[in-house]
Amino acid sequence: MTIMSKKLKKPWPTKAVMEQIYDQHLWGGKDHDFYSGEGSHNTQIVKPYIDCVAAFLQSHENPLTVCDLGCGDFNIGRQLVLYTKSYMGIDIVDALFKRNQKLYYNDNISFACLDISKDELPQADCIILRQVLQHLSNVEIQDILKKLPAFQYIILTEHLPTGDFIPNQDIISGQGIRLKHNSGVDITQPPFNFKVKSRQILNETVLDDQKGRIVTTLFTVF
Numbered sequence: 001m002t003i004m005s006k007k008l009k010k011p012w013p014t015k016a017v018m019e020q021i022y023d024q025h026l027w028g029g030k031d032h033d034f035y036s037g038e039g040s041h042n043t044q045i046v047k048p049y050i051d052c053v054a055a056f057l058q059s060h061e062n063p064l065t066v067c068d069l070g071c072g073d074f075n076i077g078r079q080l081v082l083y084t085k086s087y088m089g090i091d092i093v094d095a096l097f098k099r100n101q102k103l104y105y106n107d108n109i110s111f112a113c114l115d116i117s118k119d120e121l122p123q124a125d126c127i128i129l130r131q132v133l134q135h136l137s138n139v140e141i142q143d144i145l146k147k148l149p150a151f152q153y154i155i156l157t158e159h160l161p162t163g164d165f166i167p168n169q170d171i172i173s174g175q176g177i178r179l180k181h182n183s184g185v186d187i188t189q190p191p192f193n194f195k196v197k198s199r200q201i202l203n204e205t206v207l208d209d210q211k212g213r214i215v216t217t218l219f220t221v222f
Contacts, residue, residue, distance in 0.1 A: 014117070014140065017174045017175070018092050021174075034072075034095075034096050036072030037072075039214070045214050049205075049214070049216060050076070052216060053080060054083050056202060057083035063084055064153070065086045065088075066080070067088045067090065067122050067126070067128070068087065068089045068130070069090050070129065070130065072091060072096070074104055077089050078104060080128075081109055086110070087109050088122055088124065089110075090112050090121075091114075092114065093113070097111050116132075117140040118143065121150070123150075125151070129144075131214070134185050135175070135176075138191060142191070145187060145192055148221065149195075149221050149222070151221060153219070153220060155216065156217050157217075159213075159214055160212055160213055161179055161182050161212050162213055165183055166182060167189040168185060168192065179211075179212050197221060197222060198219070199217055199220075202216045204216075
């Protein structure tokens with residue numbers, strides 16, 4: 001579903017879209033106050049993700065500072081904090097930011113309410129972007145990518161089709177992703193052509209019923 005403004009006849013700003021997704025439980029979880037979808041709660045997806053990212057974080061003698069861009073309901077992030085020096089969760093939805101701050105804030109965990117395509121990002125060793133870019137337009141993705149060379153590591157997770165696909169078909173930011181267009185986000189391909197020092201697939205989970213695959217890739221930027 002594309003959320004539109006009836007008065008202006010154009011897509012709503014991303015912040016308004018995400019607020020409505022949570023308010024109306026468009027990603028499910030009506031028995032939760034906030035629910036970031038199956039990608040944050042389905043054990044088939046969550047467990048291998050936690051295992052591979054935790055292993056990467058633990059491989060460093062000196063723990064990394066991590067900034068999670070689009071931390072959602074923090075069901076994932078709270079399981080990774082143990083392996084970091086500090087962990088900051090970023091989300092565009094103000095009510096979700098306040099809820100996370102109330103439930104999880106401590107000396108090593110903090111939160112901020114930011115539009116990651118527009119606002120300046122906090123400093124960190126490692127950026128986590130887990131199934132976020134797939135919901136955004138190419139313009140917003142490009143604006144985010146311009147900021148990422150400032151970070152040493154990027155852990156990017158995207159929901160991709162199985163088999164061959166056309167990368168980076170543009171969409172209007174919202175609830176849906178590019179999968180129905182046989183497309184998915186590949187930041188190294190046009191129109192983004194994001195330059196990296198190295199890339200390594202940490203995990204690939206093929207979903208049941210031909211629903212694509214969840215791929216987590218580690219990029220080293222400098």
